[in-house]
Amino acid sequence: MSAPVTIRPSSDAAVVKGGPTRSESLTSLMPVLALVSLVIALAAAKPGFLSQPSMTAVVDAAAPLAVLAAGATIAVLCGGIDLSIAALASLSSVLLAMWLPTLGGLASVAVVGVAAAAGALQGAAHVFLRIPSFIVTLGGMSLFSSIALVISGAAPVPVIDDGPIRWGFTRIFDVVPSAAVVAVVVVAVLALLIKATPLGSWITATGYSEPAARLAGIPVDPLKIGAFCVSGACAGLAGVLLVARTFSGGPTMADSLLLPAVAAIVVGGTAITGGHGGLWRTLVGALVVTLLRVGLSVVGVSAAYESILYGALIVAAVALTLDRSKVMVVK
Template sequence: MATTSQAPPEARTSDTSGGSRLRRLHEAGAAPFFVLAVLVIAVGAYDSSFFQAASLISLLEQAVPLTLLAIGEALVVLTGRIDLSNAGLASLAGVALAHGLGSLGPAAVALVVVGAAACGTLIGVIHITTQVPSFIITLGFLGIFAGLSLTTSRADSILVTGGYDSIEWIFYRIFGLPISYLLVLLVALALMAWMKALPIGRRIRAIGLNERAAAHSGIRTRAIVIAVFTASAGLAGLAAVFQVARLQSAGATTSDTLLLPAIAAVIVGGTAISGGIGGVGRTLCGALVIALLRVGLDLVGVNAAFQPILYGGIVILAIAATANRRRGAAVA
C-alpha cells in the first residue's frame, strides 16, 4: 500500500507562523490601511507641509487615473487573470479623445469610454475562445495599443484647445474637495455595492478560487470573464478622460507608466494575484498607498527613472509574502 510523507510538525509550524499570519492580515484587508497610515506619518514627519489641505487635495487629484486603472485591474485579477493592456489602452483613448473633443465635444467622451470597453470585450472574447493565457493576450494588445497610439499621435503630444470646456470641470473643486476624486469614489462605491448586492460578485470570486468548480456549479464563467475585461477597459477609457482633463493634452505614452503602479496598488491593496480574494475597496486604499509613495519618493529626491524599480520590488515582495502556496495556482 502506498504511503504519503508528511512534513515534520516543526516544519509545518514554521511555514504557517510568519508567512501565513502576514497572509491572513493581508487577506483580511488590514495591511493596506496600516501601510497607508505609516506612509502618511512618515511623509508628514519629513515635510510638515504635507498635512496642509492643498497638499492632500493634490495627492487625491494625482491618484485619480491610477485608482481607475487599479480598480479595473482588480476586477480581472479577482478571476485569476491579469490585464497588461489597460494602461496602454488608456494612452490610446487619451489620444483619441484629444483628437475628437474639438469636433464632437462631450460626445467624444462617451465614444472613447464605449470604444475602450469594446476593446476589452474583444480581449475577453479572444482569451476565452483561444484559451491562450490572459498574460499573453493582453501583452500582445499592449503592443497593438502602443503602435496605434504612436501612429495616431505621430509620436507627439496633442494639445487640447477646442472642446476642452467639455471636460475642464472634472478638476474643479466643490467645498474644497476635488470633483475628480469624488467621481472616482462614486464609481468605486457603485462597484462595491454591485459586487456585494448582486450574485456576480460571488461568481467573480468563485471563478478566481476554482474556475472548474464554478463552471460545474452552473456559473457562466465565460460571460463573466469577458465582462471583467470589458469593465477594466471601460475604466481605462475613463482614466484617459481624467488624464486629458488634468493635463489638457495627450500623448502616445501618457498613461503607460501607470501599468506597474496599478498592479502594485492591486497587490498592496490585498487582492490575491491567484484570484478569489480581495475587492474594490481594498484597491482604493492600495492606490492611495502607491500614490502617496510616489509623493514621498519625489519629496526625498528619488529620480523618477528609478521609481519603477521600487514598484517592481513591491509587487514581488507583496506576492512572495502573501501568496497561498498550498493552492498552487498560477496566473492565467
C-alpha cells in the same frame, strides 16, 4: 450521482463559518496600516505635508491611477490579468483629444465605449481561443500603443476647447478634486454591483477554482469577458481624466502607470491568483503607491528609483497575498 461541488468562498464575498482567519484579517488591515504609516512618516519628514493643498494634490494625482487599477482588479479577481490598461488609457487620451472638436461632450462617452469594446474583445480572445490572459493583453498592449502612435503621428494632440472635459479637473467647494470624486464613485458602483448581485460569489468562485465554478453552473465565459470589458472601460475613463489634467492627449501618456496600477492592486491585498481581494483595497493601494511616489521626492530620492520600488513592492505583496493552496507547482 456525483458528489456536490463545494467552492471555498473568499472572506470578501462570503462569510466563512467562524469568521475570517487571523491571516486574512491581517492581510485586510495591512494596506490601511501601510497608508497610515506613510502619512505619519511623510508628515514627520515634511511638517507641511498634512496641509490642505498637499493632501488635495495627492488625492488628485491618485485618481486616474485608482480608476485604472479598479477595473483591472475585476480581471485579477477572476483569475486573469490585464497588462494592456496603460496602453489603452494612452490610446483613449489620443482619441478623446481628436474627437472633442466634433463630438463635444459625447467624446468622453464614446472613448469609454470604445475602450470597453477593446477590453471585451480581449476577453473574448482569451475565452474562446483559450489563450492565457497574460499573452492576450500583452499583445493588446503592443497593439494599442502602436495604434496610438500611428493616429497621433507620435506627437501629443492638444485640446483646443477643454469645456466638455472641465468636469474632470475642477475643485468641489474649492477643496475636493472632481477626479477623486469620480474615482470613489467608480469604485463604489463596482463594489456595490458585486456585493448586491450574484456577481460577487461568481467572481470569487471563478478566481478561486475555475473548473469547480463551471461544474457549479456559473457562467464563467461571459463573466470573464465582462471583467475585461469593465477593465477596458476604466482604462478609457482614466485616459479621460488624464486629458482633463493635461489638456492634451499623448500616445504614451499613461504608459508609466502600468507598474503602479499592478502595485496598487497587490499592495491593496488582492491575490494575484484571483478569488480574494476587493475594490476598496485597491483604492487604498492606489493612495499608498501615490504617497510612496511623493515620499521619494520629499526625502530627496531620484524619480529614477521609482520602478525599483514598484518592483520590490509587487514581489513583496504577492509573497504575502499568494494563495499557495491553489498553486501546487510554482513555475
